[in-house]
Amino acid sequence: MSTIMILIVIPFVLASLFPCFQAQTLPSRFANQGQWQLLHPSIGISPMHMQLLHNDKVIMFDRTDFGHSYLPLSNGRCRMDPFDIALKLDCSAHSALYDVATNTLRPLMIQTDTWCSSGAVLPNGTLIQTGGYNDGERNIRMFTPCFDETCDWVEFPRLLSQRRWYATNQILPDARVIVVGGRRQFNYEFLPKTANPNSYPSSVPLNFLQRTSDTSENNLYPFVHLLPDGNLFIFANTKSVLFDYKLNSVIKEFPPIPGEDPRNYPSSGSSVLLPLDENLVPLQAEVVVCGGAPRGSFESALRGSFMQALASCGRLRLTHPNPNWVMENMPMPRAMGDMLLLPNGDVVIINGVGAGTAGWEHGREPVLTPLIFRPSETVNRFSIMAPASRPRLYHSSAVLLKDGRVLVGGSNPHVFYNFTGVEYPTDLSLEAFSPPYLAPEFNPVRPTIRYVTNNNVLGFRTFCYVTFSVSDFGSASDVSIRILAPSFTTHSFGQNQRMVVLKLRGVTYLGGEAYYATVVGPSTAEIAPPGYYILFVVHKGVPSSGWWVQVM
Known part of the structure; x- marks a missing residue:
């Protein structure tokens, strides 16, 4: 051979x-x-x-x-x-x-x-x-x-x-x-x-x-x-x-x-x-x-x-x-x-x-x-x-x-x-x-999602609470909550991929390393068509691992 x-x-x-x-x-x-x-x-x-x-x-x-x-x-x-x-x-x-x-x-x-x-x-x-x-x-x-x-x-x-x-x-x-x-x-x-x-x-x-x-x-x-x-x-x-x-x-x-x-x-x-x-x-x-x-x-x-x-x-x-x-x-x-x-x-x-x-x-x-x-x-x-x-x-x-x-x-x-x-x-x-x-060196500022309210359903224009933990928290201005629709990828184009940064109403300290963010679901189906999205908490530019939610 x-x-x-x-x-x-x-x-x-x-x-x-x-x-x-x-x-x-x-x-x-x-x-x-x-x-x-x-x-x-x-x-x-x-x-x-x-x-x-x-x-x-x-x-x-x-x-x-x-x-x-x-x-x-x-x-x-x-x-x-x-x-x-x-x-x-x-x-x-x-x-x-x-x-x-x-x-x-x-x-x-x-x-x-x-x-x-x-x-x-x-x-x-x-x-x-x-x-x-x-x-x-x-x-x-x-x-x-x-x-x-x-x-x-x-x-x-x-x-x-x-x-x-x-x-x-x-x-x-x-x-x-x-x-x-x-x-x-x-x-x-x-x-x-x-x-x-x-x-x-x-x-x-x-x-x-x-x-x-x-x-x-x-x-x-x-x-x-x-x-x-x-x-x-x-x-x-x-x-x-x-x-x-x-x-x-x-x-x-x-x-x-x-x-x-x-x-x-x-x-x-x-x-x-x-x-x-x-x-x-x-x-x-x-x-x-x-x-x-x-x-x-x-x-x-x-x-x-x-x-x-x-x-x-x-x-x-x-x-x-x-x-x-x-x-x-x-x-x-x-x-x-x-x-x-x-x-x-x-x-x-x-x-x-x-x-x-x-x-x-x-x-x-x-x-x-x-x-x-x-x-x-x-x-x-x-x-x-x-x-x-x-x-x-x-x-x-x-x-x-x-x-x-x-x-x-x-x-x-x-x-x-x-x-x-x-x-x-x-x-x-x-x-x-x-x-x-x-990279591991970003672990101190990396958030971890603990819970998403409403049984992981994100309604249009409805409030949602995302609980997360992070060891080295900065401030609410360092936080964003995003949802991403994964792509159908072929021949160099990711069809249907889409990211929406949700409207953030505030971040509340719960004690220890725990916080919750109050966000509002997408304004319209034109902004986020109904379906499954991955929700990410991003803190100081470092994202959490994602959490599946359904927009409906």
Whole structure:
């Protein structure tokens, strides 16, 4: 057996024999640059899609036509699919449920192809997952979290009105999900469907997507954010609009992002809606778009020439009477990076490449160092973190966990699983990045949540009391209470991630190291759509571990 094969086989064998494989920590200056941990050398699949669920398990999946995965289905199950491109009979899993607390995995059965699909979590905690490729392109799948080993995917064939491949989902204030775009789909539709098939709404044209399409289709996975006024911010290619989905009307066209370089797939920049702070009057809404690949990168990569990725970030304050992009540069260029909101309001930018673009074999120069972007700072907003040891290129993903770590997995820039004879082999490992705020030296100022009133239900405009303890308390001005909706992350965009800083009415001392904060639930469903959120207490910039609450 060759040395390369031994290096590949050993991690898989370790993962098979020791499902609770102990994390290996890489040395770093933790408090300044964070820290990496290897959680599993192989989970058997290369997750291009991830979603944290409210039972603290992460559902992840790749695509069914990669061929055999390295995670067998349980109980002798096999998937039979006469339409599958790779295998008609497949006894391996292409989806897994990762238990954060125990660092273990359970294989799940997914029937049709989920390649480049989209998702959102409904108010009851069910993940509704849409589209994909081939026989999965018009299917809906649902996964309802459970606290035993019984839950699995349930699939509903051909309920989508159009093929949804590279579409984006956004949860709405009325608990529906809007599914926007997809490859050659210049339209949108709503979910869930009603029980009466005759009342299924057809798709609604969205001319903005057609206007922003080009030969490279740089408006796939459009960046969609729900704004506090109930309208949608939609960014595609280089342009963006304020869109009223109820009236199917563009309210406002924003200026193109400077530089005229595309930011959506396959250029694959990323975007976040910065935290909505209910303590500010009037409420501000600001979007950030970072990275991507210059115009022509995809065609250039097809010829074997890999253009340098973009280093620029643009900020657009959407609530300003005359919004204009404010540009700045990251310390290094990056395409296919994931932007995730952190509990303290900072943004981590992680994964990706410094040259090339998304697509099979089209990325080069992996960027191993995450960045922390601090939008509230006036200078030195970017900090370079400790480098990872594993490249995370095309089809990698990342999600924030309740304990404040960032879970990272995936990377498969090949048509099938490929571990040999390629520059960047398929990666089946799972890692966690711990941002600097988790360093032990911050423990004295780190709060610990003890109790949330109202049975962990956060009502609109209702008072809530959050009891917490901290050993080295500063003052009430050092405290903020935030809720965060976890993202459905795929292809460099965290769909539906959202943070709201709750209105703080005061902090009361209870004795010893105990305090309680009086906060007010979100003002409207437009600010915080109904559903499960992670509540964090942040003290002196250091967050607690999170606490699940349900906004309703």
